[in-house]
Amino acid sequence: MTPQTIADTLQADILSGALPPGTPLGQTDLAARFGVSRIPVRDALAQLAAGGIITASPNRTATVLKLDTAEVEEMFHMRMLLECDLIGRAVPNMTPSDHSALDLALERSSLEARQDNWASGDQMFHAALYAPAKRPLQSAMADDLRRACSVQVASYDQLVEKAERWLTEHEGIVAACHAGDPKEAQRLLRRHLRAARNHLQKAMKD
Amino acid sequence: MTPQTIADTLQADILSGALPPGTPLGQTDLAARFGVSRIPVRDALAQLAAGGIITASPNRTATVLKLDTAEVEEMFHMRMLLECDLIGRAVPNMTPSDHSALDLALERSSLEARQDNWASGDQMFHAALYAPAKRPLQSAMADDLRRACSVQVASYDQLVEKAERWLTEHEGIVAACHAGDPKEAQRLLRRHLRAARNHLQKAMKD
DNA sequence: GTCCGTATACATGTATACAAAATCAGAGGC
DNA sequence: GCCTCTGATTTTGTATACATGTATACGGAC
Known part of the structure; x- marks a missing residue:
C-alpha cells in the first residue's frame, strides 16, 4: 500500500461518485482503511490536493473538492x-x-x-x-x-x-x-x- | 517553523537564483537548516512540488525544477x-x-x-x-x-x-x-x- | 581496461508516540 | 429559545526511531 496506490484508489472512489464533493477524508480513518500509518496517507492526500480534486488546509480535515x-x-x-x-x-x-x-x-x-x-x-x-x-x-x-x-x-x-x-x-x-x-x-x-x-x-x- | 514558512523560504531562495535549477533538496539537510524534523520538510517539499517549482519522485531526492x-x-x-x-x-x-x-x-x-x-x-x-x-x-x-x-x-x-x-x-x-x-x-x-x-x-x- | 556484482553508506519511507490545534457537547447566562 | 464560554474528545502536526530503497565505491572476472 504505497501512497501512490492510496491516492489512485481514493481518486477512483471520488471520480466514481462514491465519495461526493464535501466528503471529509480523515487521516485516521483512511490509515485504518488501508492498513498503514497516517504518514503515507498524508502523502496520498497531498498528491490529491496537488491534482486539485480535494481541498486541504493545515489543521483541518481534507474534503473532496466542492465547487460553486x-x-x-x-x-x-x-x-x-x-x-x-x-x-x-x-x-x-x-x-x-x-x-x-x-x-x-x-x-x-x-x-x-x-x-x-x-x-x-x-x-x-x-x-x-x-x-x-x-x-x-x-x-x-x-x-x-x-x-x-x-x-x-x-x-x-x-x-x-x-x-x-x-x-x-x-x-x-x-x-x-x-x-x-x-x-x-x-x-x-x-x-x-x-x-x-x-x-x-x-x-x-x- | 511551519511547513508553509519553510516552503515560502525555499521558494524565495529558488526564485532569487540562490538555488538554481537542478539543485538537490535533501530532506535531512533541510531539516537541519530549519531546525525541525523531516516531516514538516516533506510537507513543504510537497507544496513546492504542487506549485510546480521542484521535481519530486518517490525514493529520490527532490530537485529544483529544470526545464528544457x-x-x-x-x-x-x-x-x-x-x-x-x-x-x-x-x-x-x-x-x-x-x-x-x-x-x-x-x-x-x-x-x-x-x-x-x-x-x-x-x-x-x-x-x-x-x-x-x-x-x-x-x-x-x-x-x-x-x-x-x-x-x-x-x-x-x-x-x-x-x-x-x-x-x-x-x-x-x-x-x-x-x-x-x-x-x-x-x-x-x-x-x-x-x-x-x-x-x-x-x-x-x- | 572494461564490465559486472556486491557491500557499504546515505537518503528516503514508514510506524509509533506525543503535542497542539480544532471541533463538538453541554452548562451557564442573556 | 439562542448565544457563549468552557472542558472533553477528536483530529491533525511533529519528533524520534527504525525499515526500506537507492546510489556509490570497491573488488573481481572477463
Whole structure:
C-alpha cells in the first residue's frame, strides 16, 4: 500500500461518485482503511490536493473538492482555452496510427462509460485526442482540470445518465479529426464543453 | 517553523537564483537548516512540488525544477493562453481604484526588481494586472506557471539584467489598460511574453 | 581496461508516540 | 429559545526511531 496506490484508489472512489464533493477524508480513518500509518496517507492526500480534486488546509480535515457555480464557470473556461488549443494542434499532426488509436480510445471509453465509469472513459478519450499535439505539460494540466470537473459531475446521477449524449458528441469530434478539420474540431469541442458546463450548473442549482 | 514558512523560504531562495535549477533538496539537510524534523520538510517539499517549482519522485531526492527548451515553449504558450485571456477580461472591469492599484503595483515592482528581486516584483505586478478579471482560479494557475518560468530565468544573470527592458514593457501594458484598450493590452502582453521566452531560450542554449 | 556484482553508506519511507490545534457537547447566562 | 464560554474528545502536526530503497565505491572476472 504505497501512497501512490492510496491516492489512485481514493481518486477512483471520488471520480466514481462514491465519495461526493464535501466528503471529509480523515487521516485516521483512511490509515485504518488501508492498513498503514497516517504518514503515507498524508502523502496520498497531498498528491490529491496537488491534482486539485480535494481541498486541504493545515489543521483541518481534507474534503473532496466542492465547487460553486462560479468556480465551475472558471474551470470549464480554462478547459476551453487549453483543450481547444490542444486539439487545434493535434489534428494537423495526426498520423494514421493516431487516427486508429483515437478510434480505439473512443470505443474503449464508450465501454467504460456504460460500466458506470464515465470519468475514466472521458479521461482516456481526451488523452488520446490531444496526444498528437505533443504538449505533455499542457495535456497534463488539462487532465487535472477535467478531473476536477468530473468530480462534480459524478455526484449527479442525472448527469451521468447523459453519457449517451456526450458519447455522441465525442463521435462528432472524432469525425472532424478524421476529416482533418481543426476548426470544426475546435468548434465541436467548444460546444461539447459548453453543454457539459451548462448541464452541470443547472444540476447544481438544486 | 511551519511547513508553509519553510516552503515560502525555499521558494524565495529558488526564485532569487540562490538555488538554481537542478539543485538537490535533501530532506535531512533541510531539516537541519530549519531546525525541525523531516516531516514538516516533506510537507513543504510537497507544496513546492504542487506549485510546480521542484521535481519530486518517490525514493529520490527532490530537485529544483529544470526545464528544457521544449518545456519552456509549452510553459510560455500556456501563459499566453491564460494571461491574455485574463487581461482581456480585466481591462473592461477596471475601476478607478484598480487603475491606481495597478500604478502602485508597477512602482513597487520596479523597486523590487532593482533590489535583485525580479521574480517577486514580476509576480506582484501581474497579480494586480489580472485581479480585476475576478478569476481567482485562473489567476492562481497563471501565477504557478509564471513562477516556474521565473525559476529558469533567475538562474541566468544576463536575463535578470534585462529587468529595465521588461519594466518598460510593463509600463506599455499599463498604458493600454489605462486607455481602456483590451486588444492592445493583449497584443503588448503577448509580445512581452514572447520576448521573455525568446531571451530565455537563447540563454539556455549555452 | 572494461564490465559486472556486491557491500557499504546515505537518503528516503514508514510506524509509533506525543503535542497542539480544532471541533463538538453541554452548562451557564442573556 | 439562542448565544457563549468552557472542558472533553477528536483530529491533525511533529519528533524520534527504525525499515526500506537507492546510489556509490570497491573488488573481481572477463
